[in-house]
Amino acid sequence: MATIETGDLRKAGLKVTQPRMRILELLETSSGKHLTAEDIYRELIQHHSDIGLATVYRVLTQFEAAGIVLKHNFESGQAVYEIDRGKHHDHMVDIDSGKVVEFTSAAIEKLQHEIAERHGYTIEDHSLVLYVRKKRK
Amino acid sequence: MATIETGDLRKAGLKVTQPRMRILELLETSSGKHLTAEDIYRELIQHHSDIGLATVYRVLTQFEAAGIVLKHNFESGQAVYEIDRGKHHDHMVDIDSGKVVEFTSAAIEKLQHEIAERHGYTIEDHSLVLYVRKKRK
DNA sequence: CTTCATGCAAATCTTTTGCAGGCGC
DNA sequence: GCGCCTGCAAAAGATTTGCATGAAG
Numbered sequence: 001m002a003t004i005e006t007g008d009l010r011k012a013g014l015k016v017t018q019p020r021m022r023i024l025e026l027l028e029t030s031s032g033k034h035l036t037a038e039d040i041y042r043e044l045i046q047h048h049s050d051i052g053l054a055t056v057y058r059v060l061t062q063f064e065a066a067g068i069v070l071k072h073n074f075e076s077g078q079a080v081y082e083i084d085r086g087k088h089h090d091h092m093v094d095i096d097s098g099k100v101v102e103f104t105s106a107a108i109e110k111l112q113h114e115i116a117e118r119h120g121y122t123i124e125d126h127s128l129v130l131y132v133r134k135k136r137k
Numbered sequence: 138m139a140t141i142e143t144g145d146l147r148k149a150g151l152k153v154t155q156p157r158m159r160i161l162e163l164l165e166t167s168s169g170k171h172l173t174a175e176d177i178y179r180e181l182i183q184h185h186s187d188i189g190l191a192t193v194y195r196v197l198t199q200f201e202a203a204g205i206v207l208k209h210n211f212e213s214g215q216a217v218y219e220i221d222r223g224k225h226h227d228h229m230v231d232i233d234s235g236k237v238v239e240f241t242s243a244a245i246e247k248l249q250h251e252i253a254e255r256h257g258y259t260i261e262d263h264s265l266v267l268y269v270r271k272k273r274k
Numbered sequence: 275c276t277t278c279a280t281g282c283a284a285a286t287c288t289t290t291t292g293c294a295g296g297c298g299c
Numbered sequence: 300g301c302g303c304c305t306g307c308a309a310a311a312g313a314t315t316t317g318c319a320t321g322a323a324g
Contacts, residue, residue: 131260135254135257156279196279
């Protein structure tokens with residue numbers, strides 16, 4: 001799996017700056033996690049980076065436009081970000097713990113396309129989130 | 138299809154008040170549409186109802202808790218509400234026009250449950266939104 | 275009457291923007 | 300050096316809350 005680096009920033013027309021690299025690093029390290037802008041901000045501050053929350057938002061927005069990160073609006077009112085490793089996946093959110101599990105289903109994707117097709121549309125993107133609870137035995 | 142009325146408010150432990158009835162009426166009239174709190178507020182103001190935006194939010198929150206309305210967080214940053222007619226359905230949002238089409242797929246639902254099951258979870262709720270574009274012939 | 279609801283204004287929370295100074299190339 | 304970036308503070312947008320008054324049962 002390709003690690004994202006400076007080249008990806010340049011390709012997106014973004015200068016390679018401290019804040020951007022720091023954020024990128026953090027996102028890579030946290031691959032699989034889903035962080036809010038605030039999470040990232042706090043994390044960076046603790047790691048001796050003097051960075052502004054506004055910059056975190058600005059950088060994340062640029063990264064999203066560049067296809068480097070994915071932004072999700074779960075029901076929390078706060079957007080979460082994760083690095084885009086290319087392999088599309090959907091999410092399952094544990095209502096009680098807040099834990100997020102990723103999954104994929106080619107079968108569901110196929111059905112989605114059939115449905116859109118049937119209505120005369122093409123899917124540009126989609127969002128599937130299951131809100132779940134641990135099954136008690 | 139049962140029209141929602143005062144009984145449903147009482148059942149939810151809510152007093153039957155002017156604002157609540159007005160909002161309920163509006164939601165019923167707009168069945169199939171997806172309104173923001175602001176939309177509802179403006180609509181009511183224009184129809185000579187002296188109501189506060191805070192009340193609209195409070196009432197919608199209560200209605201959601203009572204299962205009278207559904208709240209959706211599409212990518213717009215503003216939540217939208219629609220009356221809950223009981224028949225579950227998912228949404229397809231036309232990226233260009235903003236139009237929302239509803240659909241259902243028993244096949245997809247079944248797959249969702251199988252996936253959750255496989256991970257040891259039970260689905261409490263789910264959200265599936267397809268962001269689509271009219272197909273050009 | 276008693277309680278629950280409401281309107282208004284103020285507070286909160288998240289995200290965005292303006293601006294003056296700095297850093298990357 | 301020139302222009303893109305950044306931090307900070309202020310602004311903006313959405314939603315919530317405190318409080319005194321008013322309506323529902």
